[in-house]
Amino acid sequence: MRRAPIAAVLLVLILSACGSRERPEGIVERWLLALNQGTAGEPGKYADGSTSEEILPDWEELEPGQLDLIEVGAAIPVEDAPPRGHIAEVHVPFRVVTVDGSETRGRAVLRRSVRSGVPIGSVDLRAIPPGIFPSENGPSIIEKTPAAWLVSVLIGAVLAALSWAPMRLARRRRPD
Amino acid sequence: MLIDLGGTEAQAGAIRAIVGLGAAVGFLLSAQADRIGRRRLLLITIVGYTACAALTALSPNLAFLAGAQFLSQIFLASEWAVAITIVTEEFPREERGRALGIVTSMNTLGGIAVGLLAFGFSVLPFDVPWRAYYVLALVPLVIVAIGRRSMLETERYSAVRASEGFARLDHTGLLEPWKPAFRSDVLAVGLVTFLRHAVAAAAAFWWAYYAQQEVGMSVSTSGLYLAAAGVLGAVGFIVAGRLMDRHGRKPVFLAYMVGTLVFGTWLFQIHDPGLMLPVLCLAIFFGLGSVAVTSAFATEPFPTYVRSRAAAWCRNAFEIPGGIVAPLVVGILGDHVSGPIGSIGDAMSLTTVALIIPTIWIAWRYVPETKDTNLVAMDEAVMA
Numbered sequence: 001m002r003r004a005p006i007a008a009v010l011l012v013l014i015l016s017a018c019g020s021r022e023r024p025e026g027i028v029e030r031w032l033l034a035l036n037q038g039t040a041g042e043p044g045k046y047a048d049g050s051t052s053e054e055i056l057p058d059w060e061e062l063e064p065g066q067l068d069l070i071e072v073g074a075a076i077p078v079e080d081a082p083p084r085g086h087i088a089e090v091h092v093p094f095r096v097v098t099v100d101g102s103e104t105r106g107r108a109v110l111r112r113s114v115r116s117g118v119p120i121g122s123v124d125l126r127a128i129p130p131g132i133f134p135s136e137n138g139p140s141i142i143e144k145t146p147a148a149w150l151v152s153v154l155i156g157a158v159l160a161a162l163s164w165a166p167m168r169l170a171r172r173r174r175p176d
Numbered sequence: 177m178l179i180d181l182g183g184t185e186a187q188a189g190a191i192r193a194i195v196g197l198g199a200a201v202g203f204l205l206s207a208q209a210d211r212i213g214r215r216r217l218l219l220i221t222i223v224g225y226t227a228c229a230a231l232t233a234l235s236p237n238l239a240f241l242a243g244a245q246f247l248s249q250i251f252l253a254s255e256w257a258v259a260i261t262i263v264t265e266e267f268p269r270e271e272r273g274r275a276l277g278i279v280t281s282m283n284t285l286g287g288i289a290v291g292l293l294a295f296g297f298s299v300l301p302f303d304v305p306w307r308a309y310y311v312l313a314l315v316p317l318v319i320v321a322i323g324r325r326s327m328l329e330t331e332r333y334s335a336v337r338a339s340e341g342f343a344r345l346d347h348t349g350l351l352e353p354w355k356p357a358f359r360s361d362v363l364a365v366g367l368v369t370f371l372r373h374a375v376a377a378a379a380a381f382w383w384a385y386y387a388q389q390e391v392g393m394s395v396s397t398s399g400l401y402l403a404a405a406g407v408l409g410a411v412g413f414i415v416a417g418r419l420m421d422r423h424g425r426k427p428v429f430l431a432y433m434v435g436t437l438v439f440g441t442w443l444f445q446i447h448d449p450g451l452m453l454p455v456l457c458l459a460i461f462f463g464l465g466s467v468a469v470t471s472a473f474a475t476e477p478f479p480t481y482v483r484s485r486a487a488a489w490c491r492n493a494f495e496i497p498g499g500i501v502a503p504l505v506v507g508i509l510g511d512h513v514s515g516p517i518g519s520i521g522d523a524m525s526l527t528t529v530a531l532i533i534p535t536i537w538i539a540w541r542y543v544p545e546t547k548d549t550n551l552v553a554m555d556e557a558v559m560a
Contacts, residue, residue: 163542170360
């Protein structure tokens with residue numbers, strides 16, 4: 001009976017380990033969320049102060065919560081196999097809307113194999129056409145497979161079956 | 177609050193965790209209702225909670241505030257448990273479900289009332305400090321001071337206390353609900369409560385994040401949606417209460433869980449803000465409304481001398497851990513940077529499917545139907 005929770009924890013840890021690849025969309029989203037928290041969010045971990053200034057001028061002086069909407073689209077690899085000595089670039093489209101309603105759309109430029117420094121090198125604020133973001137019927141960042149639903153139903157069935165043993169044990173000496 | 181007392185978001189998160197532990201510790205206090213009586217424990221918890229609210233209002237720093245809120249959660253969790261026990265014991269069999277529906281809806285309506293209060297304060301021409309909210313929590317103390325003499329012990333507890341067999345029973349042991357006579361019911365109800373609350377807590381924790389980061393809704397729109405859906409969803413408690421008086425506890429719970437499975441799973445797959453609101457209302461209606469039924473499950477199968485401790489096990493010992501574990505697991509699975517699923521919406525939908533299926537199975541197979549349970553006859557059988 002004690003093995004079930006241990007197995008569940010192990011499963012979560014194994015699944016987490018499988019997904020150790022860092023998604024560029026998630027990094028850009030974390031940067032924008034950190035920027036929205038001001039200095040306490042430490043956006044400097046993701047991009048230089050000057051890059052953050054392009055999205056939210058005077059962000060260090062502002063109250064947290066200046067961005068009312070943050071959305072990130074699916075990453076666009078610029079070069080899948082860069083020549084030796086070059087670093088692969090990934091562009092991640094994003095849009096933010098401030099509490100006063102002004103919208104900024106652009107691409108964050110990430111260097112995929114960067115070993116030092118911040119992951120977001122710069123931003124390109126040239127206009128992004130509609131249809132790029134999930135809310136504009138653009139492509140989803142993650143495509144889940146039908147197998148995920150099947151695994152979920154199976155886990156549910158296994159948990160239901162596992163309840164049989166402790167319930168049988170609890171009922172064993174129950175008086176009528 | 178953070179600005180006034182000088183704290184960071186990380187410290188706010190730590191305070192939230194400490195305060196959450198208070199609800200688990202509340203298990204020890206709520207179990208005392210079998211020893212000292214329902215009325216006395218209710219008065220203690222009301223006075224204790226309001227005293228802690230006053231201490232919170234006077235907090236000079238974050239450490240003091242964390243301590244005061246930790247204590248207030250102990251009293252609040254116990255107050256809730258004893259209130260459910262009182263309703264179960266004081267209402268006639270054919271009206272118990274309706275009464276439980278009304279009492280359980282108060283939790284959600286209380287949260288909505290605070291939102292309305294905050295809105296009312298925001299339109300005033302001056303700033304209202306956060307401490308004012310805690311000063312308002314002193315109102316119950318005034319009501320208790322006026323009405324404590326007219327508040328009576330429950331008829332069931334008084335009758336059991338006055339009976340000859342009372343001295344033979346164990347009114348203090350925390351493990352008494354795990355006696356062979358009760359343990360299968362405690363385990364079945366506890367597991368159902370754990371799984372149902374795990375899904376509800378994870379959905380409540382992650383919905384706003386999902387709406388804002390994965391659907392592209394603004395903070396203000398998602399807040400409005402949540403307030404509107406909360407009001408409509410609260411009707412779920414009342415409807416559940418009425419239905420379980422008419423059709424029984426198990427059929428209503430199973431129907432509500434099927435509703436939770438359908439609308440809870442669908443909710444986190446929607447990317448159209450227009451469709452989001454009605455599905456959110458239905459998910460809250462079924463997901464939260466089922467608490468009215470689990471409250472009946474946690475109290476009605478047990479005789480009066482052990483009822484409060486059994487309810488404390490089902491709620492504090494099973495439900496609260498479920499509310500801590502599930503949001504954490506969904507966060508790990510759906511983390512946008514490194515999670516194996518990589519989407520909070522997908523992680524939440526898949527978790528709902530994985531947890532609600534066993535909830536339905538355990539409730540259908542092992543939880544007893546208590547619609548026609550005669551509490552007096554049950555007590556007499558135990559005393560004999």
